[in-house]
Amino acid sequence: MIAESDETDNAGSAEATIIKPDDGYEDNDVPADATLVALNATYIDLVCYDLDWYMVQPATDATLTVRIEFLNANGNLGLALLDSTLAPLAVAEGENDGEEVTSALTAGTYYIVVAGEGAEGAAPAVNDDYTLRIGYGTAPGFTSTAATSVQAGSAYSYTPAASGTPVPTITASGLPAWLTWDGTTLSGTPGAGNVGTTGNITLIASNAVSPDATQVFQVTVSAAPAPPAPSGDDGCAPGAGSPAALLCIAAAAALVLRRRRRGG
Numbered sequence: 266m267i268a269e270s271d272e273t274d275n276a277g278s279a280e281a282t283i284i285k286p287d288d289g290y291e292d293n294d295v296p297a298d299a300t301l302v303a304l305n306a307t308y309i310d311l312v313c314y315d316l317d318w319y320m321v322q323p324a325t326d327a328t329l330t331v332r333i334e335f336l337n338a339n340g341n342l343g344l345a346l347l348d349s350t351l352a353p354l355a356v357a358e359g360e361n362d363g364e365e366v367t368s369a370l371t372a373g374t375y376y377i378v379v380a381g382e383g384a385e386g387a388a389p390a391v392n393d394d395y396t397l398r399i400g401y402g403t404a405p406g407f408t409s410t411a412a413t414s415v416q417a418g419s420a421y422s423y424t425p426a427a428s429g430t431p432v433p434t435i436t437a438s439g440l441p442a443w444l445t446w447d448g449t450t451l452s453g454t455p456g457a458g459n460v461g462t463t464g465n466i467t468l469i470a471s472n473a474v475s476p477d478a479t480q481v482f483q484v485t486v487s488a489a490p491a492p493p494a495p496s497g498d499d500g501c502a503p504g505a506g507s508p509a510a511l512l513c514i515a516a517a518a519a520l521v522l523r524r525r526r527r528g529g
């Protein structure tokens with residue numbers, strides 16, 4: 266089924282319909298010829314004309330997520346994860362544009378096989394374009410909560426934290442104009458014109474292990490309080506002897522007199 270240098274001498278017509286050569290990891294048609302793939306790596310432009318065997322060798326205990334992505338309409342592929350004795354640990358054979366298996370592993374040698382699916386007795390499907398993603402570790406999760414309020418004129422700051430192995434990368438979107446993201450911290454100072462509630466601010470934490478973690482929140486900007494009244498407005502601060510000071514003394518004396526009358 267692999268394209269040859271001269272396809273004009275093919276005996277069968279079926280063979281001539283495949284014009285794209287198989288990928289560069291051939292021949293990997295049996296476990297003994299499995300391609301060693303790295304953890305937390307992505308392999309693109311793969312071709313499945315026959316069985317494609319891969320091998321992973323994690324050195325620590327963690328969760329392995331193997332995903333293949335392809336267009337099911339172009340050829341239905343399936344996926345299996347096997348241990349070092351070739352006993353299946355997980356199998357994925359759905360009808361979607363992709364297959365995924367996840368399994369908690371200990372350090373050791375494991376095999377992955379990608380194969381075309383087909384009805385009983387029918388030739389297995391082929392697909393000339395799939396992507397293989399090897400995720401090893403723990404999917405991301407946010408471990409911090411965003412501050413969701415700030416006063417106009419005051420600084421806002423939020424440094425999100427996310428768990429996961431490998432360490433996730435965080436991206437931000439949906440930011441209002443007064444807020445900036447430097448890859449680590451959201452910060453900015455809203456002005457009086459920003460009073461109100463922002464739209465959804467979305468943070469996504471991702472590493473090589475699916476699924477991504479998403480945190481969505483809004484920040485409410487409240488109006489700054491009115492400035493305090495300047496001192497002296499009560500009329501009792503002017504210098505002694507001024508007309509205002511005399512009025513103030515008179516008012517205080519009247520108050521004392523009223524209290525004495527009431528209290529006896």
Ligand SMILES: [Ca+2]
Pocket residue numbers: 287291292293294315
């Ligand atoms: Ca082959």
Ligand SMILES: [Ca+2]
Pocket residue numbers: 287288290291311312313314315316317
């Ligand atoms: Ca192949």
Ligand SMILES: [Ca+2]
Pocket residue numbers: 291292293294315316317318
């Ligand atoms: Ca192969």
Ligand SMILES: [Ca+2]
Pocket residue numbers: 341342343357358359360361364382
């Ligand atoms: Ca499938």
